[in-house]
Amino acid sequence: MSDLAIPVGGQAHTHASHHPKHLQHHFHNSAQQFEASKIGMWLFLVTEILLFSGLFLAYFILQTRHPQAFIEAHHHLDRSLGVLNTIVLLVSSFTMVMAVQSSALNRIKPALVYLYATFILGGVFMCVKYIEYSHKIHDGLLLGNLFSYKGASVPGEYLFFSMYFVMTGIHGIHILVGMGVIAYLIWRTHQGMYSSAYYTPIDLTGLYWHLVDMIWIFLFPLLYLVS
Amino acid sequence: MAEVLTQRTPAAVHQPEGNFLTENTGLLNWMFTVDHKRIGLMYFWTIMTMFFVGGVLALVLRTELLTPKTTIVSAEVYNQLFTLHGVIMTFLVLVPVIPATLGNFVLPMMLGAKDVAFPRLNLLSYYLYVFGALLAVGAIIGGGLDTGWTFYTPYSSTISGGVSIMTMGAFVLGFSSILTGVNFIATIHRLRAPGLSWYNMPLFVWGMYATAVIQVLATPVIGITMVLLLMERLFQVGIFDASLGGDPVLFQHFFWFYSHPVVYIMILPGMACISEVIPTFSHKPIFGYKAVAWSSVGIAVVSFFVWGHHMFVSGQSEFAGAIFSFLTFVVAIPSGVKVWNWLATMYRGSISLGAPMLYAIAFLLLFGIGGLTGLFLATVAVDVHLHDTYFIVAHFHYVMMGGTLIAFFAGLHYWWPKMYGRMYNEFWAAMGCLLVFLGFNGTFIPQFIVGSRGMPRRYYNYLDQFQFLHVASTIGSYVLAIGLVTMAAALIVPLFRKRYDAPNNPWGAASLEWTVSSPPPTHNFHHVPVVTHGPYDFKAARRLEQMESHS
Numbered sequence: 001m002s003d004l005a006i007p008v009g010g011q012a013h014t015h016a017s018h019h020p021k022h023l024q025h026h027f028h029n030s031a032q033q034f035e036a037s038k039i040g041m042w043l044f045l046v047t048e049i050l051l052f053s054g055l056f057l058a059y060f061i062l063q064t065r066h067p068q069a070f071i072e073a074h075h076h077l078d079r080s081l082g083v084l085n086t087i088v089l090l091v092s093s094f095t096m097v098m099a100v101q102s103s104a105l106n107r108i109k110p111a112l113v114y115l116y117a118t119f120i121l122g123g124v125f126m127c128v129k130y131i132e133y134s135h136k137i138h139d140g141l142l143l144g145n146l147f148s149y150k151g152a153s154v155p156g157e158y159l160f161f162s163m164y165f166v167m168t169g170i171h172g173i174h175i176l177v178g179m180g181v182i183a184y185l186i187w188r189t190h191q192g193m194y195s196s197a198y199y200t201p202i203d204l205t206g207l208y209w210h211l212v213d214m215i216w217i218f219l220f221p222l223l224y225l226v227s
Numbered sequence: 228m229a230e231v232l233t234q235r236t237p238a239a240v241h242q243p244e245g246n247f248l249t250e251n252t253g254l255l256n257w258m259f260t261v262d263h264k265r266i267g268l269m270y271f272w273t274i275m276t277m278f279f280v281g282g283v284l285a286l287v288l289r290t291e292l293l294t295p296k297t298t299i300v301s302a303e304v305y306n307q308l309f310t311l312h313g314v315i316m317t318f319l320v321l322v323p324v325i326p327a328t329l330g331n332f333v334l335p336m337m338l339g340a341k342d343v344a345f346p347r348l349n350l351l352s353y354y355l356y357v358f359g360a361l362l363a364v365g366a367i368i369g370g371g372l373d374t375g376w377t378f379y380t381p382y383s384s385t386i387s388g389g390v391s392i393m394t395m396g397a398f399v400l401g402f403s404s405i406l407t408g409v410n411f412i413a414t415i416h417r418l419r420a421p422g423l424s425w426y427n428m429p430l431f432v433w434g435m436y437a438t439a440v441i442q443v444l445a446t447p448v449i450g451i452t453m454v455l456l457l458m459e460r461l462f463q464v465g466i467f468d469a470s471l472g473g474d475p476v477l478f479q480h481f482f483w484f485y486s487h488p489v490v491y492i493m494i495l496p497g498m499a500c501i502s503e504v505i506p507t508f509s510h511k512p513i514f515g516y517k518a519v520a521w522s523s524v525g526i527a528v529v530s531f532f533v534w535g536h537h538m539f540v541s542g543q544s545e546f547a548g549a550i551f552s553f554l555t556f557v558v559a560i561p562s563g564v565k566v567w568n569w570l571a572t573m574y575r576g577s578i579s580l581g582a583p584m585l586y587a588i589a590f591l592l593l594f595g596i597g598g599l600t601g602l603f604l605a606t607v608a609v610d611v612h613l614h615d616t617y618f619i620v621a622h623f624h625y626v627m628m629g630g631t632l633i634a635f636f637a638g639l640h641y642w643w644p645k646m647y648g649r650m651y652n653e654f655w656a657a658m659g660c661l662l663v664f665l666g667f668n669g670t671f672i673p674q675f676i677v678g679s680r681g682m683p684r685r686y687y688n689y690l691d692q693f694q695f696l697h698v699a700s701t702i703g704s705y706v707l708a709i710g711l712v713t714m715a716a717a718l719i720v721p722l723f724r725k726r727y728d729a730p731n732n733p734w735g736a737a738s739l740e741w742t743v744s745s746p747p748p749t750h751n752f753h754h755v756p757v758v759t760h761g762p763y764d765f766k767a768a769r770r771l772e773q774m775e776s777h778s
Contacts, residue, residue, distance in 0.1 A: 024346075025341065025342075025750075026340060026341035026342035026343075026346065026418070027418075028755070032417055032418075035416075035417050036344040036345075036413045036414075036416070036417040036418065037344075037345075037413075039344075039412065039413040039416055039417065040344065040345055040348075040409050040410075040413045043408075043409045043412055043413070043443050044409060046443060046444065047405055047409075047443055047444075047446070047447040048447070050444060050445075050447035050448055050451075051447040051448075051450055051451045052451075053448075054447070054448050054451035054452060054455070054481060055451060055455075057477075057481075058455060058466050058477065061474055061477055062465075062466065062472070062473065062474075065472065065474070066472060143458070143462050143464050144458070144459075144461075144462030144463040144464035144465060144471075145462055145463040146462060155472075156472045158465065159464075159465050159466075159471075159472050159473070162458070162462070162464035162465055162466065163464075163466075166454075166455070166458055166464065170454070
């Protein structure tokens, strides 16, 4: 019976006593709680992937119906800013994984530095996005009925910008949520909540952050490199 | 199923007096509880309130259809009423009814756990449900909505009224459903008691697992669909509107990619209840445990590949139609496996006809009709004739009400003593079941006939020749309503008894929730239970019970 995750009935499992602070009452030990949380997070990520799959499908349908409009419209995007943001997010993925690794090794100081770095890189991404968005807004290259750009040569260019704003907008919201969670982690780390014995929130936020990065890796070629 | 008779709990510990109903009472303690049993009961009463509202709407609709012209409401109101009826019954009743109430209540106990894996998310799921319900119902009452529960574009993206708020409501409700699904999967994977291998789990748990998988995989798609519909309404982004360069059929694909699997989110939990009731009341282990368990998973998998059968006449290619038709027939196989296994379980069993079993037998008959008429509709050529007629209405009511809700009633009577510690009134419960069964068939058999003769669904006026069948259907619906009231009285009136009169294990069942007191203590188990026999090994369970009562 030694392979069981749970101690067997007779070995007294009493409430409250000798439970670590982070361990919720309905779990038997930290490992069980960690694994359950991890399953929960992966399932949540699956729902995120399916959410974005709907957007990707809508993109492909519209692009197939209006190939010329999509090619023409994507020239309005600034490729170099797109590349910059891709690099920013890739580096932030690296700092995030280092934060997880450091906390696993109980190096809390470096973990904190990496969390700050990830937060700042997320902020840089949003600033670049802000610059891009304000150019588009200035030119009237907007979604749906807000599209007012006069120099469009192919009908249906606004469909590209509909997809551009919906997709990057929803992705941007995910970055903002991620930054909020990382800010919370920084606060809790300062309080000394995490150690190699318990760093589940950092680990799970890392998974989320990588997924959001990965979605951008798909968005970038779809929107900036249409051919 | 080794019968290693080890001790289950140290016998020296006596159970304290309190239970989850009586400890920490008071409104705030209930509102902020993370106890899965209390959340299950909160869900139960909320959903039953919605069910009552949806039911009253159905009676108004049926009364309106007594005459071919105007009877009691105007045509516009009629359109809004059937939309409200559909939205309430699908999104607010059928989707959460079994997982969020019975599932929340018994699933952790069946696993020998103290709670679900994420109790706070569980409570959040409840409040999201309430918030989503307020948005959805408010949208229709405040802004008016007559799209039907399917919200097809471009009508839904161009009309004024409550569509935007309704889409937000559907989005929020989706979140609630996803949280339940995530919670159940993590719980089943990680919180099983020692000795509770996958093949030792009650089949109810297998059904909940398959349901949860669909909830997690399908619901996000309706989420993004609702976001896109909202964008379409706010900014005319053009994705679903042909006049703007988009594709309205894309909306139907998105919608049914969720909304067909959601049918299995509704029926799999129903089948899960039936798989518990039939072996227990036949006093015989389930026939073909593994087949029943895996057929749940099979239904879940195939459910993702049949959505196109809603779109045979929507401009889908004939080739796609043929493929979807074939795949829809495939769903009948795991469903058939289940039905035959249940019948084989009853064969030569020692059947006792308690109310749960009466409902289970009603389920077999009604779900049989519902499932088989589904095959008519899966056949492309027949469907072209029957599409959008009352035949469809009758078919999905046989599956949804005759399947899911009747199975829910079976489960409700089955676990009622565990939930409240009091037995329901057996005579009136049986009368309620009889009236529900007769009333239900009285309502929907005429609709099969009127539909096959060409009466379209959702119509306000109809030809005089259909009046007889419509009157018959309306009378049936009144009988059904009386049956439901009888059932509710048989369940609720005994709750006013002061004393708990339900034994721990009134049915002689063998799964873990029956080893604790009725109603259960707040933390379910005083010690981690060790599972030593299968979930339908009634003899071993009885032997263990006797050992414990002697010690």
